[in-house]
Amino acid sequence: MAAIEKRSREDWQELDKDHHLHPFTDHKDLHKKRSRIITRAEGVYIYDADGNKILDGMSGLWCVNAGYGRQELVDAAAEQMQELPYYNNFFQCAHPPSIELAAMLKDLTQPQFNRVFFTGSGSESNDTIVRMVRTYWDLMGQPERHTIISRKNAYHGSTVAAASLGGMKSMHKQSGLPIPGIVHVDQPYWYGSDQSLSPEDFGIAAAQTIEAKIREVGADKVAAFIGEPIQGAGGVIVPPDTYWPEVQRICDEYGILLISDEVITGFGRLGEWFGADYYGTKPDFMPFAKGVTSGYLPLGGVFVSDRVADVLVDKAGEFAHGYTYSGHPASCAVAIANLKILQRENLVERIRDDIGPYLQKGWAELEDHPLVGNTRMVGLMGALELVKSKEPVERFDEKQGVGGIARDLFIENGVCLRASGDAIICAPPFTLSHSEADTIIEVTRKVLDQTLKVVNE
Numbered sequence: 001m002a003a004i005e006k007r008s009r010e011d012w013q014e015l016d017k018d019h020h021l022h023p024f025t026d027h028k029d030l031h032k033k034r035s036r037i038i039t040r041a042e043g044v045y046i047y048d049a050d051g052n053k054i055l056d057g058m059s060g061l062w063c064v065n066a067g068y069g070r071q072e073l074v075d076a077a078a079e080q081m082q083e084l085p086y087y088n089n090f091f092q093c094a095h096p097p098s099i100e101l102a103a104m105l106k107d108l109t110q111p112q113f114n115r116v117f118f119t120g121s122g123s124e125s126n127d128t129i130v131r132m133v134r135t136y137w138d139l140m141g142q143p144e145r146h147t148i149i150s151r152k153n154a155y156h157g158s159t160v161a162a163a164s165l166g167g168m169k170s171m172h173k174q175s176g177l178p179i180p181g182i183v184h185v186d187q188p189y190w191y192g193s194d195q196s197l198s199p200e201d202f203g204i205a206a207a208q209t210i211e212a213k214i215r216e217v218g219a220d221k222v223a224a225f226i227g228e229p230i231q232g233a234g235g236v237i238v239p240p241d242t243y244w245p246e247v248q249r250i251c252d253e254y255g256i257l258l259i260s261d262e263v264i265t266g267f268g269r270l271g272e273w274f275g276a277d278y279y280g281t282k283p284d285f286m287p288f289a290k291g292v293t294s295g296y297l298p299l300g301g302v303f304v305s306d307r308v309a310d311v312l313v314d315k316a317g318e319f320a321h322g323y324t325y326s327g328h329p330a331s332c333a334v335a336i337a338n339l340k341i342l343q344r345e346n347l348v349e350r351i352r353d354d355i356g357p358y359l360q361k362g363w364a365e366l367e368d369h370p371l372v373g374n375t376r377m378v379g380l381m382g383a384l385e386l387v388k389s390k391e392p393v394e395r396f397d398e399k400q401g402v403g404g405i406a407r408d409l410f411i412e413n414g415v416c417l418r419a420s421g422d423a424i425i426c427a428p429p430f431t432l433s434h435s436e437a438d439t440i441i442e443v444t445r446k447v448l449d450q451t452l453k454v455v456n457e
């Protein structure tokens with residue numbers, strides 16, 4: 001018997017309204033129009049309860065990288081659940097899926113990474129890192145090295161520590177964050193600057209805000225710097241090429257740990273296995289989640305470099321931290337099957353050499369549209385910014401909600417993209433075909449025309 005009752009769309013919407021609190025949602029606003037009920041998916045398409053077919057240009061929430069309908073992943077979960085649906089990795093136990101996955105992951109990463117700590121999500125991964133970073137410096141005899149530097153507009157998750165690492169003002173405001181010992185510097189957002197510097201000089205200057213913060217806090221008090229290789233939820237902020245090498249130089253010079261948050265960029269989205277590989281950094285930690293299972297089951301984790309792991313193993317005694325679902329067997333089995341798909345179908349190389357450049361070309365051409373101030377895309381991670389005027393850059397009034405208007409028009413036209421303010425974000429599954437890429441570009445052009453009409457009314 002099916003576990004899920006079959007009801008009409010209206011019945012589901014009613015139950016949803018009465019009983020379900022959603023993440024990142026204005027419920028009063030939602031209840032005026034009701035939820036869009038998604039019932040199934042196949043390939044790069046999702047289907048709603050009315051049978052509408054929508055091209056998912058966001059891979060769910062940046063995670064369904066291998067696409068929907070992968071029977072192999074379903075089988076991996078079912079087989080593992082029959083064999084061992086749950087057991088933990090606490091108290092001197094382990095199970096084959098977590099062991100096999102840990103060993104497999106090590107082969108995909110840079111040589112300093114030989115060990116992984118499993119969690120259930122990206123937020124839990126970043127909470128884990130806050131504790132590991134501070135424990136590491138305690139064990140190194142420098143307990144005053146406590147402060148973690150992050151960036152404005154960063155997104156590192158929604159738990160208390162992860163939201164503190166994040167630089168979203170609206171999140172901080174709602175619950176008295178950040179927690180002590182977390183400070184924020186500028187993001188490397190050249191298009192959002194006054195553009196008085198060249199992108200190259202701006203990249204260096206943005207990185208040097210980290211150095212200024214280190215001096216302000218005191219070099220002996222800074223523990224780590226965290227950044228997403230490309231900021232995702234904050235609007236796909238692609239840093240100038242000069243940025244990450246300068247960040248690496250600063251971290252090296254002051255001996256502070258570098259955390260590359262790979263929750264979105266990990267497992268291929270930029271056409272390299274990790275964002276750190278794309279930008280040539282050598283991080284000490286890499287939190288991951290999402291794409292490791294292509295979102296089929298929840299799983300996260302932290303790659304811990306030898307520099308830190310050796311100290312934790314040798315000196316920490318018991319590291320008193322862990323989650324019931326750290327390395328859940330079914331999630332690990334799905335991750336292994338998913339990574340095998342990425343390898344067998346050469347999906348990461350496909351992004352670098354084929355579908356990435358193909359979609360990037362069409363996306364860049366959208367810049368000729370009167371509403372589009374800027375386009376950017378690396379691998380299959382892109383954004384375009386809707387502006388009132390291009391030269392000089394003039395933004396729409398926030399209250400107009402132009403990004404939201406465009407997002408709703410996208411859905412009406414059968415493509416799901418996400419709005420972050422007035423930036424439209426695109427991060428489709430790695431399996432996107434050329435004709436599906438053409439559809440994204442054609443629909444985007446049409447939606448831009450329609451949005452312009454609404455704005456001019």
Ligand code: PXG
Nearest residue numbers: 121122123155156157228233261263264289
């Ligand atoms: N780090 C980064 C870089 C992320 O993008 C997290 C950590 C937290 O992961 P979990 O698994 O705890 O959600 C994320 C998550 C959006 C959106 O609207 C982005 C995320 C999550 C939900 C929505 O862009 N990123």
